[in-house]
Amino acid sequence: MxxxxxxxxxxxxxxxxxxxxxxxxxxxxxxxxxxxxxxxxxxxxxxxxxxxxxxxxxxxxxxxxxxxxxxxxxxxxxxxxxxxxxxxxxxxxxxxxxxxxxxxxxxxxxxxxxxxxxxxxxxSDAEVVRLFERRSARQVVTRALIDVEIARDPVPPDRGIEARLYAAVRATAAPPELLTEHLMGHEIDRLVRARAEGPGWKYWRLLSEDEPRAAGRGWHTYGLNSRELWLDHDKVRTAADLEVSDNGSLALFVSRLSFEKRVGDGKQKFLHDGDAVAVVRGLAELVGSLGTTYGYQGQWQLAVGMTPLAKVVSADVGVAWVDSPEDVLRYSAEDFVSGTTATTAECREQPGAVTRRLMYRLVRALGTADRRVELFA
Known part of the structure:
Protein backbone atom coordinates (compact mmCIF):
# COMPACT_ATOMS: atom_id res chain seq x y z
CA MET A 1 0.00 0.00 0.00
CA SER A 124 -3.76 28.46 -7.19
CA ASP A 125 -6.10 31.03 -8.70
CA ALA A 126 -5.83 29.25 -12.06
CA GLU A 127 -6.81 25.91 -10.52
CA VAL A 128 -9.81 27.47 -8.77
CA VAL A 129 -10.92 29.08 -12.04
CA ARG A 130 -10.62 25.72 -13.83
CA LEU A 131 -12.85 24.02 -11.28
CA PHE A 132 -15.49 26.74 -11.47
CA GLU A 133 -15.39 26.55 -15.28
CA ARG A 134 -15.96 22.80 -15.03
CA ARG A 135 -19.01 23.49 -12.88
CA SER A 136 -20.29 26.03 -15.43
CA ALA A 137 -19.77 23.57 -18.30
CA ARG A 138 -22.01 21.13 -16.44
CA GLN A 139 -24.83 23.68 -16.70
CA VAL A 140 -24.44 23.77 -20.49
CA VAL A 141 -24.95 20.00 -20.59
CA THR A 142 -27.93 20.39 -18.26
CA ARG A 143 -29.58 22.86 -20.60
CA ALA A 144 -29.05 20.48 -23.53
CA LEU A 145 -30.62 17.56 -21.63
CA ILE A 146 -33.70 19.62 -20.77
CA ASP A 147 -34.05 20.96 -24.32
CA VAL A 148 -34.22 17.35 -25.54
CA GLU A 149 -36.99 16.57 -23.06
CA ILE A 150 -38.96 19.69 -23.97
CA ALA A 151 -38.79 18.64 -27.62
CA ARG A 152 -40.24 15.24 -26.59
CA ASP A 153 -43.14 16.80 -24.66
CA PRO A 154 -46.14 14.58 -25.44
CA VAL A 155 -48.66 17.39 -24.82
CA PRO A 156 -48.40 20.08 -27.55
CA PRO A 157 -47.96 23.61 -26.16
CA ASP A 158 -51.08 24.83 -27.99
CA ARG A 159 -53.16 22.48 -25.82
CA GLY A 160 -52.40 24.10 -22.51
CA ILE A 161 -50.21 26.89 -21.11
CA GLU A 162 -49.79 25.39 -17.67
CA ALA A 163 -46.32 24.89 -16.19
CA ARG A 164 -44.64 21.58 -16.92
CA LEU A 165 -41.72 19.80 -15.29
CA TYR A 166 -39.05 17.91 -17.21
CA ALA A 167 -36.25 15.85 -15.70
CA ALA A 168 -33.41 13.85 -17.20
CA VAL A 169 -31.04 11.60 -15.28
CA ARG A 170 -27.92 9.96 -16.73
CA ALA A 171 -25.70 7.33 -15.09
CA THR A 172 -22.32 8.75 -16.10
CA ALA A 173 -20.33 5.49 -16.03
CA ALA A 174 -22.91 2.70 -16.20
CA PRO A 175 -22.67 -0.17 -18.70
CA PRO A 176 -25.08 0.21 -21.65
CA GLU A 177 -27.08 -2.82 -20.51
CA LEU A 178 -27.20 -2.03 -16.78
CA LEU A 179 -30.95 -2.69 -16.59
CA THR A 180 -31.66 -4.71 -19.74
CA GLU A 181 -32.26 -7.98 -17.88
CA HIS A 182 -34.36 -6.26 -15.21
CA LEU A 183 -36.51 -3.70 -17.02
CA MET A 184 -39.60 -5.83 -17.48
CA GLY A 185 -39.40 -7.47 -14.06
CA HIS A 186 -41.57 -6.99 -10.98
CA GLU A 187 -38.83 -5.52 -8.77
CA ILE A 188 -38.17 -2.42 -10.88
CA ASP A 189 -41.93 -1.91 -11.18
CA ARG A 190 -42.16 -2.08 -7.39
CA LEU A 191 -39.39 0.53 -7.00
CA VAL A 192 -41.17 2.94 -9.35
CA ARG A 193 -44.59 2.47 -7.77
CA ALA A 194 -43.12 2.81 -4.27
CA ARG A 195 -42.70 6.53 -5.03
CA ALA A 196 -46.49 6.79 -4.69
CA GLU A 197 -45.98 6.41 -0.93
CA GLY A 198 -43.44 9.22 -0.62
CA PRO A 199 -42.88 12.88 -1.61
CA GLY A 200 -44.97 13.98 -4.59
CA TRP A 201 -47.11 10.86 -4.19
CA LYS A 202 -50.14 12.16 -6.09
CA TYR A 203 -48.07 12.73 -9.23
CA TRP A 204 -46.28 9.38 -9.00
CA ARG A 205 -49.69 7.72 -8.71
CA LEU A 206 -50.48 9.05 -12.17
CA LEU A 207 -48.01 6.48 -13.54
CA SER A 208 -50.75 3.87 -13.54
CA GLU A 209 -49.90 2.19 -16.87
CA ASP A 210 -46.64 0.67 -18.08
CA GLU A 211 -45.33 -0.69 -21.35
CA PRO A 212 -42.12 -1.78 -23.11
CA ARG A 213 -40.50 0.94 -25.25
CA ALA A 214 -37.62 1.23 -27.70
CA ALA A 215 -35.58 3.02 -25.01
CA GLY A 216 -36.55 0.58 -22.25
CA ARG A 217 -39.78 0.74 -20.24
CA GLY A 218 -42.32 3.50 -19.69
CA TRP A 219 -44.76 4.23 -16.86
CA HIS A 220 -47.44 6.73 -17.82
CA THR A 221 -50.85 8.27 -17.30
CA TYR A 222 -53.73 6.56 -19.08
CA GLY A 223 -53.88 8.01 -22.59
CA LEU A 224 -50.12 8.64 -22.94
CA ASN A 225 -49.19 5.35 -24.60
CA SER A 226 -45.78 5.37 -26.32
CA ARG A 227 -45.28 8.90 -24.93
CA GLU A 228 -47.93 10.21 -27.30
CA LEU A 229 -51.19 11.82 -26.24
CA TRP A 230 -54.07 9.67 -27.43
CA LEU A 231 -56.88 11.43 -25.54
CA ASP A 232 -58.23 14.95 -25.75
CA HIS A 233 -56.17 17.12 -23.44
CA ASP A 234 -59.30 18.11 -21.54
CA LYS A 235 -59.74 14.46 -20.53
CA VAL A 236 -56.19 14.25 -19.15
CA ARG A 237 -56.29 16.67 -16.23
CA THR A 238 -52.66 16.06 -15.30
CA ALA A 239 -50.30 13.92 -17.35
CA ALA A 240 -47.12 12.18 -16.23
CA ASP A 241 -44.63 9.93 -17.97
CA LEU A 242 -41.49 8.18 -16.70
CA GLU A 243 -39.12 6.40 -19.05
CA VAL A 244 -36.29 4.18 -17.77
CA SER A 245 -33.69 3.08 -20.29
CA ASP A 246 -31.42 0.04 -20.54
CA ASN A 247 -28.38 2.01 -19.34
CA GLY A 248 -30.21 3.38 -16.28
CA SER A 249 -31.10 6.77 -17.76
CA LEU A 250 -34.44 8.26 -16.67
CA ALA A 251 -36.72 10.86 -18.25
CA LEU A 252 -39.70 12.30 -16.36
CA PHE A 253 -42.50 14.58 -17.56
CA VAL A 254 -45.31 16.09 -15.46
CA SER A 255 -47.89 18.57 -16.75
CA ARG A 256 -50.32 21.01 -15.15
CA LEU A 257 -48.21 22.20 -12.25
CA SER A 258 -49.89 25.60 -12.43
CA PHE A 259 -53.40 27.01 -12.67
CA GLU A 260 -55.03 30.34 -13.47
CA LYS A 261 -57.39 32.18 -11.19
CA ARG A 262 -59.25 35.44 -11.54
CA VAL A 263 -57.87 38.05 -9.16
CA GLY A 264 -59.44 41.49 -9.18
CA ASP A 265 -59.86 42.66 -12.78
CA GLY A 266 -57.49 40.13 -14.31
CA LYS A 267 -56.06 36.62 -14.13
CA GLN A 268 -53.04 35.34 -12.29
CA LYS A 269 -51.14 32.07 -12.81
CA PHE A 270 -50.23 30.17 -9.64
CA LEU A 271 -47.50 27.52 -9.47
CA HIS A 272 -47.59 24.37 -7.35
CA ASP A 273 -43.90 24.82 -6.53
CA GLY A 274 -44.14 22.66 -3.41
CA ASP A 275 -45.44 19.78 -5.51
CA ALA A 276 -42.64 20.30 -8.03
CA VAL A 277 -40.00 20.08 -5.29
CA ALA A 278 -41.68 16.95 -3.90
CA VAL A 279 -41.66 15.27 -7.33
CA VAL A 280 -37.94 15.98 -7.71
CA ARG A 281 -37.28 14.64 -4.21
CA GLY A 282 -39.10 11.44 -5.21
CA LEU A 283 -36.98 11.21 -8.36
CA ALA A 284 -33.75 11.51 -6.33
CA GLU A 285 -34.98 8.72 -4.04
CA LEU A 286 -35.80 6.53 -7.04
CA VAL A 287 -32.30 7.06 -8.45
CA GLY A 288 -30.84 5.93 -5.12
CA SER A 289 -33.06 2.85 -5.08
CA LEU A 290 -32.25 1.86 -8.67
CA GLY A 291 -28.50 2.26 -8.23
CA THR A 292 -28.50 0.32 -4.96
CA THR A 293 -30.70 -2.51 -6.25
CA TYR A 294 -28.88 -3.03 -9.53
CA GLY A 295 -25.31 -2.51 -8.42
CA TYR A 296 -24.41 0.92 -9.80
CA GLN A 297 -22.64 2.96 -7.11
CA GLY A 298 -21.21 5.62 -9.42
CA GLN A 299 -22.27 9.14 -10.28
CA TRP A 300 -25.49 10.37 -11.86
CA GLN A 301 -26.09 13.61 -13.69
CA LEU A 302 -29.51 15.06 -12.83
CA ALA A 303 -31.20 17.86 -14.76
CA VAL A 304 -34.55 19.54 -14.02
CA GLY A 305 -36.45 22.13 -16.05
CA MET A 306 -39.80 23.91 -15.76
CA THR A 307 -41.63 26.13 -18.26
CA PRO A 308 -43.57 28.38 -18.86
CA LEU A 309 -43.12 30.28 -15.61
CA ALA A 310 -43.16 33.97 -16.53
CA LYS A 311 -44.88 35.99 -13.76
CA VAL A 312 -46.17 32.96 -11.85
CA VAL A 313 -46.89 33.28 -8.14
CA SER A 314 -46.52 30.42 -5.67
CA ALA A 315 -49.81 28.64 -4.99
CA ASP A 316 -48.95 28.95 -1.29
CA VAL A 317 -49.63 32.68 -1.54
CA GLY A 318 -53.29 32.19 -2.51
CA VAL A 319 -55.40 35.23 -3.30
CA ALA A 320 -54.86 37.00 0.02
CA TRP A 321 -52.45 39.37 -1.73
CA VAL A 322 -55.23 41.23 -3.61
CA ASP A 323 -54.95 44.21 -1.27
CA SER A 324 -51.18 44.56 -1.81
CA PRO A 325 -50.20 42.95 -5.13
CA GLU A 326 -46.98 44.96 -5.26
CA ASP A 327 -45.60 42.85 -2.39
CA VAL A 328 -46.06 39.52 -4.18
CA LEU A 329 -43.09 37.76 -5.76
CA ARG A 330 -43.67 36.85 -9.40
CA TYR A 331 -41.16 34.63 -11.15
CA SER A 332 -39.07 36.86 -13.39
CA ALA A 333 -38.05 34.40 -16.12
CA GLU A 334 -39.80 32.22 -18.68
CA ASP A 335 -38.22 28.99 -17.51
CA PHE A 336 -36.11 27.37 -14.82
CA VAL A 337 -33.26 24.93 -15.49
CA SER A 338 -30.95 23.38 -12.91
CA GLY A 339 -28.55 20.46 -12.72
CA THR A 340 -26.21 18.63 -10.39
CA THR A 341 -24.32 15.38 -10.02
CA ALA A 342 -24.68 12.89 -7.18
CA THR A 343 -23.64 9.35 -6.35
CA THR A 344 -26.06 6.52 -5.74
CA ALA A 345 -25.17 6.72 -2.04
CA GLU A 346 -26.01 10.42 -1.78
CA CYS A 347 -29.35 9.95 -3.58
CA ARG A 348 -30.14 7.10 -1.20
CA GLU A 349 -28.92 8.66 2.04
CA GLN A 350 -29.34 12.40 1.45
CA PRO A 351 -32.01 12.90 -1.24
CA GLY A 352 -32.97 16.19 0.38
CA ALA A 353 -29.51 17.64 -0.23
CA VAL A 354 -29.67 16.59 -3.90
CA THR A 355 -33.16 18.12 -4.17
CA ARG A 356 -31.96 21.36 -2.62
CA ARG A 357 -29.18 21.72 -5.18
CA LEU A 358 -31.71 21.21 -7.95
CA MET A 359 -34.69 23.25 -6.71
CA TYR A 360 -33.57 25.85 -4.16
CA ARG A 361 -33.11 28.67 -6.69
CA LEU A 362 -36.70 28.25 -7.88
CA VAL A 363 -38.33 28.46 -4.46
CA ARG A 364 -35.98 31.25 -3.38
CA ALA A 365 -37.22 33.34 -6.31
CA LEU A 366 -40.82 32.60 -5.31
CA GLY A 367 -40.21 33.40 -1.64
CA THR A 368 -41.15 29.91 -0.42
CA ALA A 369 -37.76 28.40 0.45
CA ASP A 370 -38.56 28.38 4.17
CA ARG A 371 -41.66 26.24 3.42
CA ARG A 372 -39.60 23.52 1.70
CA VAL A 373 -37.23 22.79 4.57
CA GLU A 374 -38.57 19.27 5.16
CA LEU A 375 -38.14 18.33 1.50
CA PHE A 376 -34.56 19.61 1.58
CA ALA A 377 -33.69 17.80 4.82
Whole structure:
Protein backbone atom coordinates (compact mmCIF):
# COMPACT_ATOMS: atom_id res chain seq x y z
CA MET A 1 0.00 0.00 0.00
CA UNK A 2 1.15 3.53 -0.72
CA UNK A 3 -0.41 6.98 -0.87
CA UNK A 4 -1.58 8.28 -4.26
CA UNK A 5 -3.44 11.21 -5.73
CA UNK A 6 -6.64 9.36 -4.77
CA UNK A 7 -5.73 7.74 -1.42
CA UNK A 8 -4.33 9.01 1.89
CA UNK A 9 -3.93 7.55 5.39
CA UNK A 10 -4.25 9.10 8.85
CA UNK A 11 -3.51 7.73 12.27
CA UNK A 12 -6.59 9.46 13.75
CA UNK A 13 -8.93 12.38 13.28
CA UNK A 14 -7.84 14.19 16.44
CA UNK A 15 -9.89 16.30 18.82
CA UNK A 16 -8.07 19.64 18.78
CA UNK A 17 -9.20 22.57 16.63
CA UNK A 18 -6.05 22.32 14.55
CA UNK A 19 -6.54 18.60 13.95
CA UNK A 20 -10.15 19.11 12.87
CA UNK A 21 -9.15 21.82 10.40
CA UNK A 22 -6.39 19.63 9.01
CA UNK A 23 -8.80 16.73 8.57
CA UNK A 24 -11.32 18.96 6.78
CA UNK A 25 -8.56 20.17 4.44
CA UNK A 26 -7.54 16.58 3.69
CA UNK A 27 -11.07 15.58 2.72
CA UNK A 28 -11.79 18.80 0.79
CA UNK A 29 -8.67 18.21 -1.30
CA UNK A 30 -10.17 14.91 -2.49
CA UNK A 31 -13.55 16.42 -3.38
CA UNK A 32 -12.29 17.84 -6.69
CA UNK A 33 -11.69 14.44 -8.31
CA UNK A 34 -12.70 11.88 -5.68
CA UNK A 35 -10.61 9.76 -3.35
CA UNK A 36 -10.32 7.68 -0.21
CA UNK A 37 -9.04 8.60 3.26
CA UNK A 38 -8.14 5.69 5.57
CA UNK A 39 -8.22 6.41 9.32
CA UNK A 40 -6.49 4.00 11.68
CA UNK A 41 -3.23 3.39 9.81
CA UNK A 42 0.23 4.35 11.07
CA UNK A 43 2.85 5.48 8.59
CA UNK A 44 6.59 4.89 8.94
CA UNK A 45 7.84 7.58 6.56
CA UNK A 46 11.50 6.59 6.86
CA UNK A 47 10.85 3.03 5.69
CA UNK A 48 7.82 3.88 3.55
CA UNK A 49 5.75 1.35 5.43
CA UNK A 50 2.22 1.27 6.87
CA UNK A 51 0.76 -0.70 9.77
CA UNK A 52 -2.62 -1.14 11.42
CA UNK A 53 -3.29 1.21 14.34
CA UNK A 54 -6.91 0.48 15.23
CA UNK A 55 -8.99 3.44 16.41
CA UNK A 56 -12.30 3.38 18.35
CA UNK A 57 -15.08 3.22 15.76
CA UNK A 58 -18.05 4.10 17.98
CA UNK A 59 -19.14 7.65 17.11
CA UNK A 60 -16.31 8.18 14.61
CA UNK A 61 -18.48 8.38 11.44
CA UNK A 62 -20.68 10.95 13.22
CA UNK A 63 -17.59 12.96 14.20
CA UNK A 64 -16.39 12.94 10.58
CA UNK A 65 -19.79 14.09 9.34
CA UNK A 66 -19.98 16.90 11.91
CA UNK A 67 -16.51 18.20 11.01
CA UNK A 68 -17.22 18.25 7.29
CA UNK A 69 -20.61 19.91 7.73
CA UNK A 70 -19.27 22.68 9.95
CA UNK A 71 -15.83 23.34 8.43
CA UNK A 72 -16.27 22.81 4.67
CA UNK A 73 -17.99 25.49 2.64
CA UNK A 74 -20.23 24.28 1.09
CA UNK A 75 -20.73 21.21 3.32
CA UNK A 76 -19.25 18.03 1.87
CA UNK A 77 -20.93 14.62 1.46
CA UNK A 78 -18.85 11.50 2.14
CA UNK A 79 -19.52 7.84 2.92
CA UNK A 80 -17.95 6.21 5.96
CA UNK A 81 -17.23 2.46 5.98
CA UNK A 82 -16.10 1.08 9.37
CA UNK A 83 -14.04 -2.13 9.26
CA UNK A 84 -13.76 -3.74 12.68
CA UNK A 85 -10.52 -5.34 13.86
CA UNK A 86 -11.42 -8.97 14.82
CA UNK A 87 -8.75 -8.90 17.51
CA UNK A 88 -10.01 -5.64 18.99
CA UNK A 89 -13.85 -5.44 18.95
CA UNK A 90 -15.19 -1.88 18.76
CA UNK A 91 -12.01 -0.64 17.09
CA UNK A 92 -10.62 -0.87 13.59
CA UNK A 93 -10.21 1.19 10.43
CA UNK A 94 -12.59 3.78 8.99
CA UNK A 95 -12.66 4.25 5.22
CA UNK A 96 -13.87 7.73 4.27
CA UNK A 97 -15.02 7.56 0.65
CA UNK A 98 -15.06 11.01 -0.98
CA UNK A 99 -16.94 11.10 -4.33
CA UNK A 100 -16.18 13.88 -6.83
CA UNK A 101 -18.30 16.78 -5.63
CA UNK A 102 -20.57 18.79 -7.97
CA UNK A 103 -19.92 21.78 -5.70
CA UNK A 104 -16.10 21.57 -5.79
CA UNK A 105 -13.92 23.32 -4.86
CA UNK A 106 -14.81 23.36 -1.15
CA UNK A 107 -13.31 26.06 1.05
CA UNK A 108 -11.78 25.30 4.46
CA UNK A 109 -10.60 28.13 6.69
CA UNK A 110 -10.68 30.64 3.83
CA UNK A 111 -8.66 28.54 1.33
CA UNK A 112 -9.37 26.02 -1.43
CA UNK A 113 -7.35 22.80 -1.43
CA UNK A 114 -6.37 20.16 -3.98
CA UNK A 115 -4.25 17.01 -4.28
CA UNK A 116 -0.87 16.45 -5.84
CA UNK A 117 0.58 12.97 -6.27
CA UNK A 118 0.75 12.22 -2.53
CA UNK A 119 0.06 15.47 -0.68
CA UNK A 120 -2.52 18.26 -0.57
CA UNK A 121 -1.84 21.89 -1.40
CA UNK A 122 -3.63 25.23 -1.52
CA UNK A 123 -5.11 25.71 -4.98
CA SER A 124 -3.76 28.46 -7.19
CA ASP A 125 -6.10 31.03 -8.70
CA ALA A 126 -5.83 29.25 -12.06
CA GLU A 127 -6.81 25.91 -10.52
CA VAL A 128 -9.81 27.47 -8.77
CA VAL A 129 -10.92 29.08 -12.04
CA ARG A 130 -10.62 25.72 -13.83
CA LEU A 131 -12.85 24.02 -11.28
CA PHE A 132 -15.49 26.74 -11.47
CA GLU A 133 -15.39 26.55 -15.28
CA ARG A 134 -15.96 22.80 -15.03
CA ARG A 135 -19.01 23.49 -12.88
CA SER A 136 -20.29 26.03 -15.43
CA ALA A 137 -19.77 23.57 -18.30
CA ARG A 138 -22.01 21.13 -16.44
CA GLN A 139 -24.83 23.68 -16.70
CA VAL A 140 -24.44 23.77 -20.49
CA VAL A 141 -24.95 20.00 -20.59
CA THR A 142 -27.93 20.39 -18.26
CA ARG A 143 -29.58 22.86 -20.60
CA ALA A 144 -29.05 20.48 -23.53
CA LEU A 145 -30.62 17.56 -21.63
CA ILE A 146 -33.70 19.62 -20.77
CA ASP A 147 -34.05 20.96 -24.32
CA VAL A 148 -34.22 17.35 -25.54
CA GLU A 149 -36.99 16.57 -23.06
CA ILE A 150 -38.96 19.69 -23.97
CA ALA A 151 -38.79 18.64 -27.62
CA ARG A 152 -40.24 15.24 -26.59
CA ASP A 153 -43.14 16.80 -24.66
CA PRO A 154 -46.14 14.58 -25.44
CA VAL A 155 -48.66 17.39 -24.82
CA PRO A 156 -48.40 20.08 -27.55
CA PRO A 157 -47.96 23.61 -26.16
CA ASP A 158 -51.08 24.83 -27.99
CA ARG A 159 -53.16 22.48 -25.82
CA GLY A 160 -52.40 24.10 -22.51
CA ILE A 161 -50.21 26.89 -21.11
CA GLU A 162 -49.79 25.39 -17.67
CA ALA A 163 -46.32 24.89 -16.19
CA ARG A 164 -44.64 21.58 -16.92
CA LEU A 165 -41.72 19.80 -15.29
CA TYR A 166 -39.05 17.91 -17.21
CA ALA A 167 -36.25 15.85 -15.70
CA ALA A 168 -33.41 13.85 -17.20
CA VAL A 169 -31.04 11.60 -15.28
CA ARG A 170 -27.92 9.96 -16.73
CA ALA A 171 -25.70 7.33 -15.09
CA THR A 172 -22.32 8.75 -16.10
CA ALA A 173 -20.33 5.49 -16.03
CA ALA A 174 -22.91 2.70 -16.20
CA PRO A 175 -22.67 -0.17 -18.70
CA PRO A 176 -25.08 0.21 -21.65
CA GLU A 177 -27.08 -2.82 -20.51
CA LEU A 178 -27.20 -2.03 -16.78
CA LEU A 179 -30.95 -2.69 -16.59
CA THR A 180 -31.66 -4.71 -19.74
CA GLU A 181 -32.26 -7.98 -17.88
CA HIS A 182 -34.36 -6.26 -15.21
CA LEU A 183 -36.51 -3.70 -17.02
CA MET A 184 -39.60 -5.83 -17.48
CA GLY A 185 -39.40 -7.47 -14.06
CA HIS A 186 -41.57 -6.99 -10.98
CA GLU A 187 -38.83 -5.52 -8.77
CA ILE A 188 -38.17 -2.42 -10.88
CA ASP A 189 -41.93 -1.91 -11.18
CA ARG A 190 -42.16 -2.08 -7.39
CA LEU A 191 -39.39 0.53 -7.00
CA VAL A 192 -41.17 2.94 -9.35
CA ARG A 193 -44.59 2.47 -7.77
CA ALA A 194 -43.12 2.81 -4.27
CA ARG A 195 -42.70 6.53 -5.03
CA ALA A 196 -46.49 6.79 -4.69
CA GLU A 197 -45.98 6.41 -0.93
CA GLY A 198 -43.44 9.22 -0.62
CA PRO A 199 -42.88 12.88 -1.61
CA GLY A 200 -44.97 13.98 -4.59
CA TRP A 201 -47.11 10.86 -4.19
CA LYS A 202 -50.14 12.16 -6.09
CA TYR A 203 -48.07 12.73 -9.23
CA TRP A 204 -46.28 9.38 -9.00
CA ARG A 205 -49.69 7.72 -8.71
CA LEU A 206 -50.48 9.05 -12.17
CA LEU A 207 -48.01 6.48 -13.54
CA SER A 208 -50.75 3.87 -13.54
CA GLU A 209 -49.90 2.19 -16.87
CA ASP A 210 -46.64 0.67 -18.08
CA GLU A 211 -45.33 -0.69 -21.35
CA PRO A 212 -42.12 -1.78 -23.11
CA ARG A 213 -40.50 0.94 -25.25
CA ALA A 214 -37.62 1.23 -27.70
CA ALA A 215 -35.58 3.02 -25.01
CA GLY A 216 -36.55 0.58 -22.25
CA ARG A 217 -39.78 0.74 -20.24
CA GLY A 218 -42.32 3.50 -19.69
CA TRP A 219 -44.76 4.23 -16.86
CA HIS A 220 -47.44 6.73 -17.82
CA THR A 221 -50.85 8.27 -17.30
CA TYR A 222 -53.73 6.56 -19.08
CA GLY A 223 -53.88 8.01 -22.59
CA LEU A 224 -50.12 8.64 -22.94
CA ASN A 225 -49.19 5.35 -24.60
CA SER A 226 -45.78 5.37 -26.32
CA ARG A 227 -45.28 8.90 -24.93
CA GLU A 228 -47.93 10.21 -27.30
CA LEU A 229 -51.19 11.82 -26.24
CA TRP A 230 -54.07 9.67 -27.43
CA LEU A 231 -56.88 11.43 -25.54
CA ASP A 232 -58.23 14.95 -25.75
CA HIS A 233 -56.17 17.12 -23.44
CA ASP A 234 -59.30 18.11 -21.54
CA LYS A 235 -59.74 14.46 -20.53
CA VAL A 236 -56.19 14.25 -19.15
CA ARG A 237 -56.29 16.67 -16.23
CA THR A 238 -52.66 16.06 -15.30
CA ALA A 239 -50.30 13.92 -17.35
CA ALA A 240 -47.12 12.18 -16.23
CA ASP A 241 -44.63 9.93 -17.97
CA LEU A 242 -41.49 8.18 -16.70
CA GLU A 243 -39.12 6.40 -19.05
CA VAL A 244 -36.29 4.18 -17.77
CA SER A 245 -33.69 3.08 -20.29
CA ASP A 246 -31.42 0.04 -20.54
CA ASN A 247 -28.38 2.01 -19.34
CA GLY A 248 -30.21 3.38 -16.28
CA SER A 249 -31.10 6.77 -17.76
CA LEU A 250 -34.44 8.26 -16.67
CA ALA A 251 -36.72 10.86 -18.25
CA LEU A 252 -39.70 12.30 -16.36
CA PHE A 253 -42.50 14.58 -17.56
CA VAL A 254 -45.31 16.09 -15.46
CA SER A 255 -47.89 18.57 -16.75
CA ARG A 256 -50.32 21.01 -15.15
CA LEU A 257 -48.21 22.20 -12.25
CA SER A 258 -49.89 25.60 -12.43
CA PHE A 259 -53.40 27.01 -12.67
CA GLU A 260 -55.03 30.34 -13.47
CA LYS A 261 -57.39 32.18 -11.19
CA ARG A 262 -59.25 35.44 -11.54
CA VAL A 263 -57.87 38.05 -9.16
CA GLY A 264 -59.44 41.49 -9.18
CA ASP A 265 -59.86 42.66 -12.78
CA GLY A 266 -57.49 40.13 -14.31
CA LYS A 267 -56.06 36.62 -14.13
CA GLN A 268 -53.04 35.34 -12.29
CA LYS A 269 -51.14 32.07 -12.81
CA PHE A 270 -50.23 30.17 -9.64
CA LEU A 271 -47.50 27.52 -9.47
CA HIS A 272 -47.59 24.37 -7.35
CA ASP A 273 -43.90 24.82 -6.53
CA GLY A 274 -44.14 22.66 -3.41
CA ASP A 275 -45.44 19.78 -5.51
CA ALA A 276 -42.64 20.30 -8.03
CA VAL A 277 -40.00 20.08 -5.29
CA ALA A 278 -41.68 16.95 -3.90
CA VAL A 279 -41.66 15.27 -7.33
CA VAL A 280 -37.94 15.98 -7.71
CA ARG A 281 -37.28 14.64 -4.21
CA GLY A 282 -39.10 11.44 -5.21
CA LEU A 283 -36.98 11.21 -8.36
CA ALA A 284 -33.75 11.51 -6.33
CA GLU A 285 -34.98 8.72 -4.04
CA LEU A 286 -35.80 6.53 -7.04
CA VAL A 287 -32.30 7.06 -8.45
CA GLY A 288 -30.84 5.93 -5.12
CA SER A 289 -33.06 2.85 -5.08
CA LEU A 290 -32.25 1.86 -8.67
CA GLY A 291 -28.50 2.26 -8.23
CA THR A 292 -28.50 0.32 -4.96
CA THR A 293 -30.70 -2.51 -6.25
CA TYR A 294 -28.88 -3.03 -9.53
CA GLY A 295 -25.31 -2.51 -8.42
CA TYR A 296 -24.41 0.92 -9.80
CA GLN A 297 -22.64 2.96 -7.11
CA GLY A 298 -21.21 5.62 -9.42
CA GLN A 299 -22.27 9.14 -10.28
CA TRP A 300 -25.49 10.37 -11.86
CA GLN A 301 -26.09 13.61 -13.69
CA LEU A 302 -29.51 15.06 -12.83
CA ALA A 303 -31.20 17.86 -14.76
CA VAL A 304 -34.55 19.54 -14.02
CA GLY A 305 -36.45 22.13 -16.05
CA MET A 306 -39.80 23.91 -15.76
CA THR A 307 -41.63 26.13 -18.26
CA PRO A 308 -43.57 28.38 -18.86
CA LEU A 309 -43.12 30.28 -15.61
CA ALA A 310 -43.16 33.97 -16.53
CA LYS A 311 -44.88 35.99 -13.76
CA VAL A 312 -46.17 32.96 -11.85
CA VAL A 313 -46.89 33.28 -8.14
CA SER A 314 -46.52 30.42 -5.67
CA ALA A 315 -49.81 28.64 -4.99
CA ASP A 316 -48.95 28.95 -1.29
CA VAL A 317 -49.63 32.68 -1.54
CA GLY A 318 -53.29 32.19 -2.51
CA VAL A 319 -55.40 35.23 -3.30
CA ALA A 320 -54.86 37.00 0.02
CA TRP A 321 -52.45 39.37 -1.73
CA VAL A 322 -55.23 41.23 -3.61
CA ASP A 323 -54.95 44.21 -1.27
CA SER A 324 -51.18 44.56 -1.81
CA PRO A 325 -50.20 42.95 -5.13
CA GLU A 326 -46.98 44.96 -5.26
CA ASP A 327 -45.60 42.85 -2.39
CA VAL A 328 -46.06 39.52 -4.18
CA LEU A 329 -43.09 37.76 -5.76
CA ARG A 330 -43.67 36.85 -9.40
CA TYR A 331 -41.16 34.63 -11.15
CA SER A 332 -39.07 36.86 -13.39
CA ALA A 333 -38.05 34.40 -16.12
CA GLU A 334 -39.80 32.22 -18.68
CA ASP A 335 -38.22 28.99 -17.51
CA PHE A 336 -36.11 27.37 -14.82
CA VAL A 337 -33.26 24.93 -15.49
CA SER A 338 -30.95 23.38 -12.91
CA GLY A 339 -28.55 20.46 -12.72
CA THR A 340 -26.21 18.63 -10.39
CA THR A 341 -24.32 15.38 -10.02
CA ALA A 342 -24.68 12.89 -7.18
CA THR A 343 -23.64 9.35 -6.35
CA THR A 344 -26.06 6.52 -5.74
CA ALA A 345 -25.17 6.72 -2.04
CA GLU A 346 -26.01 10.42 -1.78
CA CYS A 347 -29.35 9.95 -3.58
CA ARG A 348 -30.14 7.10 -1.20
CA GLU A 349 -28.92 8.66 2.04
CA GLN A 350 -29.34 12.40 1.45
CA PRO A 351 -32.01 12.90 -1.24
CA GLY A 352 -32.97 16.19 0.38
CA ALA A 353 -29.51 17.64 -0.23
CA VAL A 354 -29.67 16.59 -3.90
CA THR A 355 -33.16 18.12 -4.17
CA ARG A 356 -31.96 21.36 -2.62
CA ARG A 357 -29.18 21.72 -5.18
CA LEU A 358 -31.71 21.21 -7.95
CA MET A 359 -34.69 23.25 -6.71
CA TYR A 360 -33.57 25.85 -4.16
CA ARG A 361 -33.11 28.67 -6.69
CA LEU A 362 -36.70 28.25 -7.88
CA VAL A 363 -38.33 28.46 -4.46
CA ARG A 364 -35.98 31.25 -3.38
CA ALA A 365 -37.22 33.34 -6.31
CA LEU A 366 -40.82 32.60 -5.31
CA GLY A 367 -40.21 33.40 -1.64
CA THR A 368 -41.15 29.91 -0.42
CA ALA A 369 -37.76 28.40 0.45
CA ASP A 370 -38.56 28.38 4.17
CA ARG A 371 -41.66 26.24 3.42
CA ARG A 372 -39.60 23.52 1.70
CA VAL A 373 -37.23 22.79 4.57
CA GLU A 374 -38.57 19.27 5.16
CA LEU A 375 -38.14 18.33 1.50
CA PHE A 376 -34.56 19.61 1.58
CA ALA A 377 -33.69 17.80 4.82
Missing amino acids: REHHWIDVKLEVGGSEGAKKEFARDVASFANDGGLLVIGVAEDKANRAFSMASVPLVGLPEQVDQILRSRCDPPLFVQCHPIEDPANPGSGVLLVEVPPSPLAPHMVDGRYHGRGDTTKHAL
